[in-house]
Amino acid sequence: MPKISDEKRAARRAQILEAAWACFQKEGLHATTMDDIIRASGLSAGAVYSYYPSKDELILAAVTTSLSGLTSLVIPLLQAMPAPAPATLLQQIAATIDQFTAREGYDLKRVALLGWAEAQRNERLRATMRGFYLAFRDLLEQALGRAADAGHLERSLSGKDAAKALLAMIVGFVVQDALLHDVEPEQLARGLAALAPLRRDD
Amino acid sequence: MPKISDEKRAARRAQILEAAWACFQKEGLHATTMDDIIRASGLSAGAVYSYYPSKDELILAAVTTSLSGLTSLVIPLLQAMPAPAPATLLQQIAATIDQFTAREGYDLKRVALLGWAEAQRNERLRATMRGFYLAFRDLLEQALGRAADAGHLERSLSGKDAAKALLAMIVGFVVQDALLHDVEPEQLARGLAALAPLRRDD
Amino acid sequence: MPKISDEKRAARRAQILEAAWACFQKEGLHATTMDDIIRASGLSAGAVYSYYPSKDELILAAVTTSLSGLTSLVIPLLQAMPAPAPATLLQQIAATIDQFTAREGYDLKRVALLGWAEAQRNERLRATMRGFYLAFRDLLEQALGRAADAGHLERSLSGKDAAKALLAMIVGFVVQDALLHDVEPEQLARGLAALAPLRRDD
Amino acid sequence: MPKISDEKRAARRAQILEAAWACFQKEGLHATTMDDIIRASGLSAGAVYSYYPSKDELILAAVTTSLSGLTSLVIPLLQAMPAPAPATLLQQIAATIDQFTAREGYDLKRVALLGWAEAQRNERLRATMRGFYLAFRDLLEQALGRAADAGHLERSLSGKDAAKALLAMIVGFVVQDALLHDVEPEQLARGLAALAPLRRDD
């Protein structure tokens, strides 16, 4: 077999990654064996290992690819003009996470939970995730700033805190829906609105 | 004297559970071996197995004990009279989670992440968690109802949604702080307040 | 199973080592699989690994035990009084190596060749062997000194060189007999005598 | 033009063999992978396999080529007229082995140790080596005969034994220097001379 083209190589990597996603989601990161992935990919052990040199690398790739795939869907929302109100933004992002799950054929929420747990003991994964979430939170902060410009919320000194609160709601949505399967994006948006204070009282 | 024996039995179970917590937190659920726990507990393999018949049982016990330990700390907050505003309640609960970590000598947040991941493939753990979070959300809903009575928020038809949103913020706090280590309860409370809309928009 | 006695533990170690010796000798160090040794030992994989934590450790133990077993047989020869002539000493040592082989049921010569090869890439083994051969050469030098005292050879400034030459003959005997199977200790002794110069001529 | 093709073929074989030598010497025979050799040779897997059909074949070729390369250097010494004294011959041969190492860019001594070990389980290699060493010993015997003619040693019935003793010293030099790195050809020659008995003793 002569040299494979770059596209074919990428296709093979994708093929393996999809197999890994499917297995990880079904069995969890550690309960999934390389043999599971190898069988699911339809390739041989050696072939899989020539594309991903270890299980850890495959885990890292699976999680980071999920993360960046999601990012590319969410970024347009964060840069929309005019900027929506926070509750609307929350609803749109949550809905996009749901769509991602449906579109790619595996549940991003479950993979996210697995990734967070794995990040506790995997240095590289932790660093990667850290970078991702910090960047994501920055984007949220900017979007909230533009929402303030649009008059949706009071321009305040605590833009960073608002971004933290909003990020908490987003990842909290992922956890809660993964565990309870009964949270809809609109409910979250309505809930956030309902939590709003009538007047500042603390 | 069966009573002494029972007490001893309980003490042994606690001793083993503490060892398990310490290991799980440090290494993760799967990377922790029974041998790790056995050594950390200072008992023999046979002894540990006579108290917990399998690793899965130990995982279940570790997670549910954490959960109920936390519950007993949080319930007073949820039943406080007069009811605090949502942001205040959020701050108090987040602070309690932080305190729990400090008091029990292991990081509840990390164990929570591990437990959620494990629940994806462990039927019993999933059911247990489901029950816990549903009950917790009910308590949140009641507390929010009393907060509405106290005039902190508009009494609305979406009490359930508000509870979902609040729970999302709480678990989102756990995730975000476990990953980024830069979220304080007060920031979250301020952030929630900052997200309040100037005008209701759809 | 309660705590095993020290003797039993030692016996188990010996049992595993003997199995390893037999396999190594038959197959070579690398071609021998742990499974070979496990089966030959009659124990389980876990049991073998609880006594020797890796194949490398087993190789090290096999080689160093051979070395020290041989040493304990040869030392009396080196300390004999009155000291024999070099050719006689050579013959005795070579004969002892042959006896060791016969007595222990495996061919020390073959294991020696394997060990030397392995020492090329195994740091610890190399260090161990180095120490052994240096010490052995020192003993040879002392024995030659006593042989000079006894009038068997000229006392010279080159005692170290004589020890190097004698050690070369001993290990050379091991190699040659392992490869050709046609060298007897007496032949070596006669050969050394025959090589002796009639008069110093260089 | 088949002649050019043949030359190219020989050049390729040499190129592969050199790569193999370099790897074998650095890593040992078994720890060297075909991939190591393939990469070191700069050729493709298929190309290497078209010249040497298996790793065993490559090992055999590497060892026998070393052996015959050395032979061609040593033979002139063995046929020199007038014949030198045994100690002188020993020194010359040892020095030639050292030179070979320097000249060919890889350590013949190390490869020799590896080859001897491998010969324990490789039938063909064993047979090849056996032939080589028997032939070499015959040449030594003849050279010693001529040395006796020249009056350097007593003509005796044990010419074969003297050859065995001399071969032992030569291979013993290889082992000792490979392990201890502190043996010089002249030391060996002086040492042999120093071992000469003052009086024949039994």
Add this chain to the structure above:
DNA sequence: GATGAATGAGTCTTCATTCAT
């Protein structure tokens, strides 16, 4: 009851070799 040695199926990974292109 308690002990901890023993079990052995299962894990990740390697690597000599092949053969489609």
Add this chain to the structure above:
DNA sequence: AATGAATGAAGACTCATTCAT
């Protein structure tokens, strides 16, 4: 003829669990 991607059978080692003492 050459390439190098693919194969898949081993290999070293682990670890939840058991049970003889």
